[in-house]
Amino acid sequence: MNCEFDHELLSMYADGALNRELLSHVETHISKCEVCRRAVEDIRVIGKALGSLPREAASSELIERIIAETERTTRRTAWDSMKCTISAVWTVGMNGFKIEDDRERLLRRELPVWVARWVLFV
Amino acid sequence: MDQSPHRKFREFVSAHADQIYNHAFRMLRNREDAEEAVQDIFMKVHRGIAAFRGQSEIRTWLYRITVNTCLTRLRKRVPELVHPDGEEPDTWNKWDAIGNDDHNPEDLLIEKDIKDFVINAIELISSEEKEILLLFHVDELKYEEIAKVLDVPIGTVCARIYRARKKLRAAMGTLQKELTR
Numbered sequence: 001m002n003c004e005f006d007h008e009l010l011s012m013y014a015d016g017a018l019n020r021e022l023l024s025h026v027e028t029h030i031s032k033c034e035v036c037r038r039a040v041e042d043i044r045v046i047g048k049a050l051g052s053l054p055r056e057a058a059s060s061e062l063i064e065r066i067i068a069e070t071e072r073t074t075r076r077t078a079w080d081s082m083k084c085t086i087s088a089v090w091t092v093g094m095n096g097f098k099i100e101d102d103r104e105r106l107l108r109r110e111l112p113v114w115v116a117r118w119v120l121f122v
Numbered sequence: 123m124d125q126s127p128h129r130k131f132r133e134f135v136s137a138h139a140d141q142i143y144n145h146a147f148r149m150l151r152n153r154e155d156a157e158e159a160v161q162d163i164f165m166k167v168h169r170g171i172a173a174f175r176g177q178s179e180i181r182t183w184l185y186r187i188t189v190n191t192c193l194t195r196l197r198k199r200v201p202e203l204v205h206p207d208g209e210e211p212d213t214w215n216k217w218d219a220i221g222n223d224d225h226n227p228e229d230l231l232i233e234k235d236i237k238d239f240v241i242n243a244i245e246l247i248s249s250e251e252k253e254i255l256l257l258f259h260v261d262e263l264k265y266e267e268i269a270k271v272l273d274v275p276i277g278t279v280c281a282r283i284y285r286a287r288k289k290l291r292a293a294m295g296t297l298q299k300e301l302t303r
Binding site for chain 2: 007008011012015017042043045046047049050051052053055056057058059062063065066067069070071073074
């Protein structure tokens with residue numbers, strides 16, 4: 001025997017996910033329809049079986065491994081940031097000097113000595 | 123270095139590890155894979171946790187990472203799998219068709235056997251269907267939370283739960299027929 005009633009509504013009803021209006025609509029129907037009442041019961045039985053599946057717990061070794069790995073990552077990240085900062089300061093410093101050197105070389109080559117000396121000292 | 127964030131994260135892991143491990147184990151059906159997945163999940167959480175404030179947001183975010191990590195691992199694994207009857211993945215369509223059978227509520231299974239049927243039948247439905255049923259029935263997330271985890275409207279969650287359950291019920295019927303043959 002079949003019933004054309006919306007089975008998605010029955011599924012939501014069994015899960016307690018209907019608003020008041022729809023709840024009353026479904027309750028009125030299942031109070032008269034044996035097929036849908038049994039369908040709801042079927043959904044609940046399956047849900048209960050799924051909900052009672054044995055729970056697996058994480059081992060304490062796994063938890064310690066996760067903590068150790070995250071702490072290692074944090075230390076590595078801090079060290080990487082420090083390395084990055086040192087590297088940036090070093091690069092800017094060296095390039096700064098390099099620019100100064102190039103500028104000095106250019107000035108010495110292109111300009112009269114007295115002008116170059118004046119510019120460099122200023 | 124400030125020890126407080128480490129202590130907080132340790133508390134967070136201890137509070138959620140069992141749920142997440144249970145979900146990963148049910149999805150991946152293998153302890154080693156589940157442990158790797160859980161480690162991967164918490165490393166992702168560790169990288170992004172600073173952006174989160176509210177507890178409820180953290181829970182849905184944690185499950186979103188869990189769902190994505192498990193499904194990604196399963197997708198990578200699929201080409202290596204052979205179905206229980208030895209078929210290649212290309213010919214699995216008949217398993218996909220399982221959910222198209224309309225079950226008769228009069229075939230209600232005996233409750234004492236139902237848990238065994240559920241454990242076996244849930245392996246016959248798709249990973250996405252299994253995922254949504256676990257989120258609702260095992261992890262006890264509400265429809266609204268599942269919608270946030272999967273980033274879909276609530277209506278889609280209702281429809282997917284309904285379809286997943288229908289396929290699970292049909293798979294249970296198939297197993298029952300196999301046993302009584």
